[in-house]
Amino acid sequence: MRYGFIGVGKMGGAILKGLLDSGSISREKTYINGRDFEKTRKQAYDLSIRALESKNELVRFSDVIFIGVEPGAFPDVMPLVAEAYTPEKIVVSMAAGVTIAAIESYLGSDAKIVRIMPNAPARVGEMMASVSVNSNITEDEQKMMISLLSGMGKAAVVSEDLISAVIGVSGSSPAYTYMYIKALAEAAGEYGMDEKEALVFAAQAVLGAAKIVLTECTSSGEDDGQDTVDIDSLIDSVCTPGGTTIEAVRSLKDNDFEKIVKKGAAAAIEKSAAMSRDSEH
Numbered sequence: 001m002r003y004g005f006i007g008v009g010k011m012g013g014a015i016l017k018g019l020l021d022s023g024s025i026s027r028e029k030t031y032i033n034g035r036d037f038e039k040t041r042k043q044a045y046d047l048s049i050r051a052l053e054s055k056n057e058l059v060r061f062s063d064v065i066f067i068g069v070e071p072g073a074f075p076d077v078m079p080l081v082a083e084a085y086t087p088e089k090i091v092v093s094m095a096a097g098v099t100i101a102a103i104e105s106y107l108g109s110d111a112k113i114v115r116i117m118p119n120a121p122a123r124v125g126e127m128m129a130s131v132s133v134n135s136n137i138t139e140d141e142q143k144m145m146i147s148l149l150s151g152m153g154k155a156a157v158v159s160e161d162l163i164s165a166v167i168g169v170s171g172s173s174p175a176y177t178y179m180y181i182k183a184l185a186e187a188a189g190e191y192g193m194d195e196k197e198a199l200v201f202a203a204q205a206v207l208g209a210a211k212i213v214l215t216e217c218t219s220s221g222e223d224d225g226q227d228t229v230d231i232d233s234l235i236d237s238v239c240t241p242g243g244t245t246i247e248a249v250r251s252l253k254d255n256d257f258e259k260i261v262k263k264g265a266a267a268a269i270e271k272s273a274a275m276s277r278d279s280e281h
């Protein structure tokens with residue numbers, strides 16, 4: 001398989017690098033195209049892959065084409081992709097708020113289209129990505145996509161109408177998780193701890209808590225004989241009566257912590273839904 005990447009910024013670049021580093025795609029058969037050819041050529045040189053100045057050429061050379069440009073660049077980029085596109089090629093879009101129907105409007109209703117919603121931890125091999133496909137993608141092609149992305153973390157199939165929810169829960173949430181970690185470190189800093197050191201304590205606590213949730217509250221989908229626990233019981237399990245944690249949990253609840261986080265996620269979800277509606281006009 002030959003792979004092309006159009007738009008190699010933060011997200012497209014992280015996916016490209018993740019796929020190359022995991023050996024899922026071969027350097028000899030990977031091409032990139034960016035907005036600024038000199039910049040793209042340097043990126044290609046650093047990754048030992050090939051930069052192509054023309055999108056037409058990249059599409060002709062590739063079997064799978066990742067589109068990593070910002071949603072606003074689609075009207076410029078997609079007509080150029082369409083010029084050379086033929087319907088046996090798979091186009092993978094990672095854009096928030098650009099629907100499969102909008103992409104079909106450029107490439108035709110017989111085009112093979114995959115919409116993924118990755119997130120920033122792709123950079124460290126801990127991505128959570130959703131995968132949604134149109135009806136031209138075969139079961140095997142869907143499996144191939146899940147397998148490719150799983151090399152950088154986790155990937156799961158979701159129906160396209162849930163992508164906005166995925167954006168709220170994982171696509172955008174690294175940003176609000178950084179905010180939470182920063183606030184924890186600042187709190188410790190206010191009580192005399194070095195903030196750089198406190199950042200390590202806070203981040204490691206979030207990492208460990210996340211691992212416990214993944215291990216104890218979710219099942220792998222296979223019958224591994226393990227019962228899952230409710231997340232509220234995990235919260236209770238660290239709240240010793242008369243202890244310190246229960247005081248923090250009570251204060252957070254009194255100050256509507258959960259409601260504030262839900263409102264933040266809902267703002268991302270609503271924005272994505274509005275962008276999706278606009279992308280089809």
Ligand SMILES: NC(=O)c1ccc[n+]([C@@H]2O[C@H](COP(=O)([O-])OP(=O)(O)OC[C@H]3O[C@@H](n4cnc5c(N)ncnc54)[C@H](OP(=O)(O)O)[C@@H]3O)[C@@H](O)[C@H]2O)c1
Nearest residue numbers: 007008009010011034035068069070071073094095096120
């Ligand atoms: N960042 C995230 O955490 C995240 C998460 C999920 C999904 N996404 C999606 O991923 C996509 C990229 O986001 P990003 O954060 O990676 O943005 P970004 O860093 O700005 O990357 C966009 C890239 O597209 C390039 N580009 C723009 N116009 C182009 C054109 N006409 N031809 C070729 N390349 C072009 C840009 O080049 P220049 O740098 O030269 O302008 C840049 O390298 C977006 O659609 C976004 O919705 C991002």
